[in-house]
Amino acid sequence: MTKKILLIALTIGLFSCKKEAPKDYVTLSGKITNSHGNEVSITGKDYTKKIKMNDDGTFSDTLHLKSEGKYYTFSDGNEQTSLYLKNGDDIKLTLDTKEFDETIKYTGNGAESSNYLAKKYLLEESLMTQEVFDLEEEAFNEKVATIKTEFLDFLEKSKNIDVNLEKDEKEYIGELEKMMKSQYAQMKARKMKFAGFVGKDAPQFTDYENYDGTKTSLKDLKGKYVYIDVWATWCGPCRAEIPHLKALEESLHGKNITFVSISVDKKKDYETWRKMIEDKKMGGIQLFAGEDQSFSKAFEINSIPRFILIGTDGKVIDADASRPSQAKTKELLEKLLK
Secondary structure, eight states: OHHHHHHHHHHHHHHHHSOOOOOSSEEEEEEEETOSSSEEEEEETTEEEEEEOOTTSEEEEEEOOSSSSEEEEEEETTEEEEEEEOTTOEEEEEEEGGGHHHHOEEEEETHHHHHHHHHHHHHHHHHSOHHHHTSOHHHHHHHHHHHHHHHHHHHHHOOSOOHHHHHHHHHHHHHHHHHHHHHHHHHHHHHHHHGGGTTSBOOOOOSEEETTSOEEOGGGGTTSEEEEEEEOTTOHHHHHHHHHHHHHHHHTTTSSEEEEEEEOOOGGGHHHHHHHHHHTTOOSEEEEOTTOOHHHHHTTOOSSOEEEEEOTTSBEEETTOOOTTSHHHHHHHHHHTO
């Protein structure tokens, strides 16, 4: 009997000393409020997985990643954000799609790296604004130096992020000044390029489908100033301008100006377009270009959002107008409408 007890004790001791093998997968779970669909997806350079959501917006699954410590994209419908994942992580995500980027939060093992990326996006949005790129060159260069310092401070204060991510971020910040100056030069060249449209008859769009079921052509709006937003539901910077555009329209309500938003979404995203207009209570004239991209081609629109200002005479005032979020936009329109 004594020998039997000793054997059991040795067996238990053997198993308790055995080191547990590291997990070769990521556990990802979460809850999405106001979800856009019934599934979410994780994509990377060498990985794609769709995860079904429950009716209450919760989801959970395991991800067997092929690459360690890499950037992945988390998507809910047309909204997306960046994750940094490695096998062994156990992460829970929560967000509300009505304030997608502002409400993303990660908890659990490995969450620090993804939280860093989410906060970094908001920092970029607040620091690298259009107003910065509108500065004269000397002032712009001074601002870039300040922005670089703020990113370095943010990185230094971010604790427990993956060492490889930290290395990548140091390289990114090291190249930031060069990247911003290159972008500045491109934007100045872009302004020169679109200056050729000013004072000429605006290219037309004809019978674009209106959200209310009618058809609208640009010629129908002659006699009013027309501020056009060319956008798409999948475009993050476009969505970021929506509240500013609504506020601008409300502040100029009753004035001789029409606000027109032209969606360049694919036909398959038609219902997504309608739902976003409804959910965000978007005002103005909401148009769906569909397969007709002639207006975009005529204005040489290769990136969005793009804003265009047309005068009461149908001639172009600015083919690359400032955004609703920029204070100078309201100032210009108020001056025109006096």
